[in-house]
Amino acid sequence: MSTGILDTIARVREEVCALHAELTRYELVVWTAGNVSARVPGHELMVIKPSGVSYQDLTPEQMVVTDLYGVPVPGDATGEWGNPALSPSSDTAAHAYVYRHMPEVGGVVHTHSTYATAWAARGESIPCVLTMMSDEFGGSIPVGPFALIGDDSIGHGIVETLKNSNSPAVLMQNHGPFTIGKDAKSAVKAAVMCEEVARTVHIARQLGEPIAIDQSHIDSLYARYQNVYGQ
Numbered sequence: 001m002s003t004g005i006l007d008t009i010a011r012v013r014e015e016v017c018a019l020h021a022e023l024t025r026y027e028l029v030v031w032t033a034g035n036v037s038a039r040v041p042g043h044e045l046m047v048i049k050p051s052g053v054s055y056q057d058l059t060p061e062q063m064v065v066t067d068l069y070g071v072p073v074p075g076d077a078t079g080e081w082g083n084p085a086l087s088p089s090s091d092t093a094a095h096a097y098v099y100r101h102m103p104e105v106g107g108v109v110h111t112h113s114t115y116a117t118a119w120a121a122r123g124e125s126i127p128c129v130l131t132m133m134s135d136e137f138g139g140s141i142p143v144g145p146f147a148l149i150g151d152d153s154i155g156h157g158i159v160e161t162l163k164n165s166n167s168p169a170v171l172m173q174n175h176g177p178f179t180i181g182k183d184a185k186s187a188v189k190a191a192v193m194c195e196e197v198a199r200t201v202h203i204a205r206q207l208g209e210p211i212a213i214d215q216s217h218i219d220s221l222y223a224r225y226q227n228v229y230g231q
């Protein structure tokens with residue numbers, strides 16, 4: 001094993017570990033129910049949160065390295081990569097499916113953040129009624145199919161919904177949001193923004209019907225924002 005890959009994995013582990021603090025900072029998760037993963041650039045590998053470890057106890061070394069089918073890589077003789085003592089998150093198969101089928105994706109996040117999950121519970125997409133939604137999501141935030149955990153059906157639902165959408169977020173019906181990005185930080189940002197707009201549009205709804213934005217305006221806002229901030 002070359003030092004190159006070990007250095008890369010160490011860096012990705014630190015990044016993925018640190019980003020979990022953003023999930024608690026923005027109150028997107030309770031207990032251990034949310035996770036961040038990142039693709040290991042240049043390798044058929046990903047790094048993801050271990051299952052069942054509290055956010056405040058996470059360390060970079062605990063982040064689990066798996067292949068793109070979610071199978072942990074065996075630790076080498078010195079144990080400096082791969083951590084067979086910890087199992088990867090129970091959502092690993094869904095993250096892995098996304099990396100296999102969306103080569104442009106470098107990061108995936110899953111939470112049960114309250115407002116976004118409330119829209120998912122109704123199976124209702126979040127309409128694009130805010131300029132910040134046009135900027136970040138390029139339209140409404142779509143709903144993905146109901147899917148049971150345990151096979152590829154969640155991953156398949158995420159990919160089928162997002163591949164024809166500008167949105168980096170999908171609300172899996174009766175479940176919650178999954179978000180993607182060019183890297184893990186972008187996917188975390190999408191998770192934070194998804195919850196923010198879910199909350200704001202929910203509140204707007206309480207006193208009336210939010211005003212839709214013309215598609216042409218959505219398109220120009222999205223093009224401008226993505227050009228300026230580089231998606």
Ligand SMILES: [Zn+2]
Nearest residue numbers: 111112175176
């Ligand atoms: Zn979940």
